[in-house]
Amino acid sequence: MANLEEITSDAQFNGIISKKDAVIVLNFWASWAEPCQQMNEVFAELAGKFPALKFLKIEAENFPDISESFEIAAVPTFILLKAGKMVERIEGAKAAELSNAVTKHAKGVLNKFSALPQENAKPVKDLTARLKALVNSAPVMIFIKGTPQQPRCGFSRQLVDLLAEQKVKYSSFNILADEDVRQGLKAYSDWPTYPQVYIDGELIGGLDIVKEMVASGEFADAIPKEKDLDSRLQELIEKQSVMIFIKGSPQEPKCGFSRQLISLLNDRHVKYGYFDILSDDEVRQGLKTYVNWPTFPMLFYKGELLGGLDIIKEMIESGEFDQVLTA
Numbered sequence: 001m002a003n004l005e006e007i008t009s010d011a012q013f014n015g016i017i018s019k020k021d022a023v024i025v026l027n028f029w030a031s032w033a034e035p036c037q038q039m040n041e042v043f044a045e046l047a048g049k050f051p052a053l054k055f056l057k058i059e060a061e062n063f064p065d066i067s068e069s070f071e072i073a074a075v076p077t078f079i080l081l082k083a084g085k086m087v088e089r090i091e092g093a094k095a096a097e098l099s100n101a102v103t104k105h106a107k108g109v110l111n112k113f114s115a116l117p118q119e120n121a122k123p124v125k126d127l128t129a130r131l132k133a134l135v136n137s138a139p140v141m142i143f144i145k146g147t148p149q150q151p152r153c154g155f156s157r158q159l160v161d162l163l164a165e166q167k168v169k170y171s172s173f174n175i176l177a178d179e180d181v182r183q184g185l186k187a188y189s190d191w192p193t194y195p196q197v198y199i200d201g202e203l204i205g206g207l208d209i210v211k212e213m214v215a216s217g218e219f220a221d222a223i224p225k226e227k228d229l230d231s232r233l234q235e236l237i238e239k240q241s242v243m244i245f246i247k248g249s250p251q252e253p254k255c256g257f258s259r260q261l262i263s264l265l266n267d268r269h270v271k272y273g274y275f276d277i278l279s280d281d282e283v284r285q286g287l288k289t290y291v292n293w294p295t296f297p298m299l300f301y302k303g304e305l306l307g308g309l310d311i312i313k314e315m316i317e318s319g320e321f322d323q324v325l326t327a
Contacts, residue, residue: 003053013056027039028072035076039076041177070086077091087105099179128184132201138170139224140170140199182194229286242265242272242300
């Protein structure tokens with residue numbers, strides 16, 4: 001993303017913040033601090049959501065003068081500059097607070113992309129379709145604050161512990177990392193609080209309901225009977241005629257190769273389904289062996305592997321890709 005930069009020199013930093021008309025978000029982080037890893041992902045997602053703002057990553061210990069000028073005592077710390085002046089300071093892994101602050105200060109900024117011709121404008125996300133895909137992305141899907149490894153509230157922590165006790169396999173979504181999903185899912189499922197638990201795409205409820213179902217034995221009966229991995233993988237690759245396995249989602253890809261593949265398909269108006277391999281390590285590792293292909297992304301057509309990004313590029317250049325899809 002052009003609006004997200006990693007600072008590599010003091011001169012680079014000084015040149016960027018000298019632009020007095022800009023809103024700039026600074027992320028002071030450290031590679032050894034585990035909370036920074038999650039917040040770096042949140043930071044990148046916000047950069048994608050607000051292209052008119054400038055987002056700068058600064059490894060605090062590598063730039064002591066810059067860190068000292070902003071009185072950085074702990075990481076992560078986030079600073080918002082507006083017209084060269086500090087307007088917000090957020091210390092710690094507070095994803096929701098950071099998201100709200102960025103959203104608030106972005107409202108008054110003219111989006112520099114708004115003047116582009118309509119065909120170059122970023123399409124509006126179909127949030128309902130995205131939410132439907134998310135709740136159906138795994139047989140058991142939970143929406144929590146934080147991650148299973150680092151839950152960010154007591155209710156989320158209790159749910160994660162409860163599912164571990166029940167030996168339930170599930171995928172999760174961190175609602176602190178995406179304000180659209182956080183607010184949209186409440187309306188989508190008519191359920192006002194988190195965490196939320198879905199089984200086969202249907203809302204079961206929150207923590208209290210899951211506790212009651214566990215106590216009565218109803219929860220164990222509701223969990224889908226686990227399929228063997230090969231059957232599950234085959235079912236996934238046959239889910240739609242064109243199926244891609246990527247890092248992240250089409251709206252928010254998590255690697256450059258996935259982003260390129262999505263762009264190629266969108267440019268050709270290809271309808272496709274997707275699976276986020278970062279959400280399920282069993283699928284991520286198992287699929288490599290199942291189809292004897294070592295890397296992601298992967299693209300399947302009618303259950304057959306066509307290949308990764310390089311092969312799809314070659315097929316498009318030769319015309320073979322269009323021939324296969326229209327055969």
